Amino acid sequence: MAKETVEAIVKGVVSGDIEAVKDEIKTTFARTIGLSGVVIISLSAMLPGIFVTPTFAADIMGPGIWLAFLLAAAVVLPAALSKSELASGMPSSGGSYVFLERTYGPLFGTISGLGLWASFLLKSAFSLIGFSAYFIVITTFFDIEMNMLTLSLSALVLITTVNLLGVSKIKTIQTPIVGTTVGLLLGMCVMALFDPNFDASVPIDGAFSASIWSLAETAGFVFVAYAGVTKVAAIGDEVKDPERNLPSGILLSLAIATVIYSLLAFMMMAAIPGDWWISDGKVVEDPISVFAAALAGSTFGVFVAIISVLTMISMALAGILASSRFLFAMARDKLISPRLEAMNSKYETPHWAILVTGLAMGMAILLLPLKDVVKLASGFKIMIFIMINSCVIILRQTSDTHEWDPAYRSPLYPYMQLWGIIAGCFLISLMGSKAFIGGTVAVVAGVITYYVYGRKHYEVHRETPFQAFRAALRKQS
Numbered sequence: 001m002a003k004e005t006v007e008a009i010v011k012g013v014v015s016g017d018i019e020a021v022k023d024e025i026k027t028t029f030a031r032t033i034g035l036s037g038v039v040i041i042s043l044s045a046m047l048p049g050i051f052v053t054p055t056f057a058a059d060i061m062g063p064g065i066w067l068a069f070l071l072a073a074a075v076v077l078p079a080a081l082s083k084s085e086l087a088s089g090m091p092s093s094g095g096s097y098v099f100l101e102r103t104y105g106p107l108f109g110t111i112s113g114l115g116l117w118a119s120f121l122l123k124s125a126f127s128l129i130g131f132s133a134y135f136i137v138i139t140t141f142f143d144i145e146m147n148m149l150t151l152s153l154s155a156l157v158l159i160t161t162v163n164l165l166g167v168s169k170i171k172t173i174q175t176p177i178v179g180t181t182v183g184l185l186l187g188m189c190v191m192a193l194f195d196p197n198f199d200a201s202v203p204i205d206g207a208f209s210a211s212i213w214s215l216a217e218t219a220g221f222v223f224v225a226y227a228g229v230t231k232v233a234a235i236g237d238e239v240k241d242p243e244r245n246l247p248s249g250i251l252l253s254l255a256i257a258t259v260i261y262s263l264l265a266f267m268m269m270a271a272i273p274g275d276w277w278i279s280d281g282k283v284v285e286d287p288i289s290v291f292a293a294a295l296a297g298s299t300f301g302v303f304v305a306i307i308s309v310l311t312m313i314s315m316a317l318a319g320i321l322a323s324s325r326f327l328f329a330m331a332r333d334k335l336i337s338p339r340l341e342a343m344n345s346k347y348e349t350p351h352w353a354i355l356v357t358g359l360a361m362g363m364a365i366l367l368l369p370l371k372d373v374v375k376l377a378s379g380f381k382i383m384i385f386i387m388i389n390s391c392v393i394i395l396r397q398t399s400d401t402h403e404w405d406p407a408y409r410s411p412l413y414p415y416m417q418l419w420g421i422i423a424g425c426f427l428i429s430l431m432g433s434k435a436f437i438g439g440t441v442a443v444v445a446g447v448i449t450y451y452v453y454g455r456k457h458y459e460v461h462r463e464t465p466f467q468a469f470r471a472a473l474r475k476q477s
Contacts, residue, residue: 031237031238031239031240031242032238032240033238033239033240033245034239034240034241034245035244035245035248035249035252036175037239037249038239038245038246038248038249038250038253039249039252039253039256040174040175040178041174041318041321042228042229042249042250042253042254043178043182043253043256043257044174044177044178044228044311044314044315044317044318045228045229045315045318045319045322046225046226046227046228046229046253046257047178047181047182047257047260047311047314047315048127048130048311048312048314048315049222049224049225049226049228049261050185050225050260050261050264050265050288051130051134051286051287051288051308051311051312052130052285052287053221053222053224053225054264054265054268054277054287055277055278055283055284055285055287056221056283057069057218057221057222057265058269058275058277059277059278059283060214060217060218060221061206061210061214061215061217061218062206062209062210062214063202063203063205063206063269064203064204064205064206064207064208064209064210064215064269065203065206065207065218065222065265065269066203066207066262066263066265066266066269067207067208067210067215068215068218068219068221068222069219069222069225069258069261069262069265070258070262071215071216071219072219072220072222072223072225072226073226073254073257073258073261073262074423075219075223075420075423075424075427076223076226076227076229076254076385077254077416077420078389078410078416078417078419078420078421078423079385079388079389079420079424080229080250080251080254081251081410081411081416082388082389082391082392082410082416082417082420083095083096083099083250083388084246084247084250084251084408084410085247085392085406085408085409085410086099086388086391086392086395086406087099087242087246087247087250088242088243088244088246088247088406088407088408089395089404089405089406089407089408090102091237091239091242091243091246092237092329094113094325094326094328094329094330094332095116095322095325095326095329096112096116096384096388097109097112097113097116097326097329097330098329099388099391100112100384100387100388100391101113101333102464102465103391103394103395103464103465103466104387104391104464104466105464105466105467106333106335106450106454106455106458107446107447107450107454108387108466109330109333109335110330110335110446110447110449110450110454111442111443111445111446111447111450112384112387112442112446113326113327113329113330113335113446114326114330114442114445114446114449115380115384115439115442115443115445115446116323116326116381116384117323117326117327117357118442118445119380119381119438120319120322120323120326121319121320121323121357121360121361121364122364122368123224123227123319124315124316124318124319124320124323124361125156125316125361125362125364125365125368127312127313127315127316127319128152128155128156128312128313128316128361128365129148129152129365130312131308131309131312131313132148132151132152133285133286134286134288134289134305134306134308134309134312135148135151135305135309136286137286137289137301137302137305138302138305138306138309141298141299141302149365149366152365153362153365153366155313155316156316156358156361156362156365157358158313159313159316159317159320159358160320160354160355160357160358162317163317163320163321163324163349163354163358164344164347164349164351164354164355165347165349166347166348166349173314173317174314174317174318177307177310177311177314178311178314180307181307181310181311182256182260184304184307185260185264185288186260186263188264188267188288188291188292188295188304189263189264189267191295191296192267192268192270192271192291192295193267195271195294195295197271197272197273197294198270198271199270199273200266200270202269202270203265203266203269203270206269216426216427216430217430219427220427220430222261223382223427224381225257225261226254226257226258226261227381228315228318229250229253229254229257243406243407243408244407244408247408264291268287268291271291271294271295272290272291272294276290276294286305286308288304288305288308289301289302289304289305289308291304292304292305316361319361320354320357320358320361323357324350324353324354324356324357325350325353327340327350327353327356327357328340328341328350328353331353333458334454334457334458334459335449335450335453335454335457335458336449336453336454337453339352340352340353340356341353379428379436379437379438379439380438380439380442382424382427382428383424383428383439385420385424386420386421386424386425389416389417389418389420389421389424390417390421392410392413392414392417393413393414393417394465394466394469395465396413396414397469397472398465398468398469398472401465401468402465402468404465
């Protein structure tokens with residue numbers, strides 16, 4: 001427990017304010033996550049992207065997709081830098097919700113909080129269904145039958161239970177999975193160099209012969225593979241020395257993911273001849289196991305499929321972890337029911353927020369056409385990245401009145417933020433109407449929630465940095 005929290009509790013006991021002490025304990029996390037834990041949780045949220053996206057990206061662009069992964073990383077980088085600055089200045093549970101609520105006010109906070117909660121849980125639910133292509137490789141090899149829906153729901157129950165037991169349990173499970181996955185993917189890249197079919201000219205020519213529009217469209221598609229890089233900021237209350245570990249962990253995990261994504265995409269296109277990403281007129285949905293089988297045979301392909309399944313389950317584990325913290329933070333600000341900020345005294349986890357998130361994921365798995373819904377959520381996520389970049393600009397411009405002095409400051413300000421905003425808008429325009437539909441749904445849900453409940457219970461009324469920024473612009477004009 002943080003020193004400040006202990007001091008507050010001691011003062012409360014001495015003064016006889018027992019109810020305040022109870023409230024403090026009820027809503028306090030233990031800071032147990034170091035730099036390595038931040039990197040592991042962040043990577044576990046990102047790595048599953050490489051298990052699904054390469055073949056669908058190749059269907060758009062051809063074998064030069066490694067360049068699209070690099071371009072997507074360049075678009076994500078401003079948001080990662082901006083969020084690192086925001087996380088070092090506001091290291092609390094809720095991540096992007098907290099940053100937007102503190103900058104723009106409770107209405108924007110409600111919209112972003114509910115939208116982020118929905119987008120994270122939908123992507124996590126999708127990962128529990130998305131591993132079916134890899135699991136079919138396993139069941140076919142061992143000649144067994146298993147209902148995929150039952151398997152997905154069973155995995156959901158397991159990861160919800162692990163979340164209830166605390167972040168330390170999550171880190172214990174994710175560490176060997178992430179370490180094995182990173183080692184395996186890099187090992188496969190080395191193996192590809194010695195494959196007799198290896199031809200580096202294929203991905204190089206494919207990258208530079210593609211049109212700028214197909215490159216941009218592919219970058220917009222694979223963007224979702226990086227979206228989890230900043231997810232760890234949602235558990236800022238549980239990170240040790242967050243002013244240092246959050247920025248370092250976010251940027252380090254982005255660098256690792258960029259290298260793995262781009263290198264693996266290059267190697268698989270160079271080592272497997274022909275348009276292998278299409279089979280029987282359909283896009284191959286298990287590219288990593290196909291790559292492994294091409295390098296070392298079907299048995300190795302099955303082993304890689306097993307690791308792939310575990311990695312995608314690990315992503316869903318991190319998804320519930322982050323999603324539940326949005327509900328917790330909103331409840332703490334009285335924008336939704338305060339019951340969702342209740343903490344389990346033994347495991348120090350927001351149990352009601354976790355259970356509600358797990359239940360919503362289960363309903364999504366059973367009832368929703370997740371592939372379409374996740375595309376809508378991805379568009380909303382890009383919009384959030386744009387807003388995150390704008391938060392840094394607003395807070396920097398109003399630092400004299402709102403005391404913005406974070407331990408970490410994004411370099412190349414404001415050019416990096418402006419690049420992130422412009423590039424994000426360009427990607428959204430390429431995604432078409434579905435991106436705007438997703439954003440519209442989030443806005444409507446947030447507005448209704450705020451005016452029906454949040455406005456009546458929200459207690460902190462203050463001038464926001466955005467209001468100060470707008471007032472300053474009016475004076476200048």
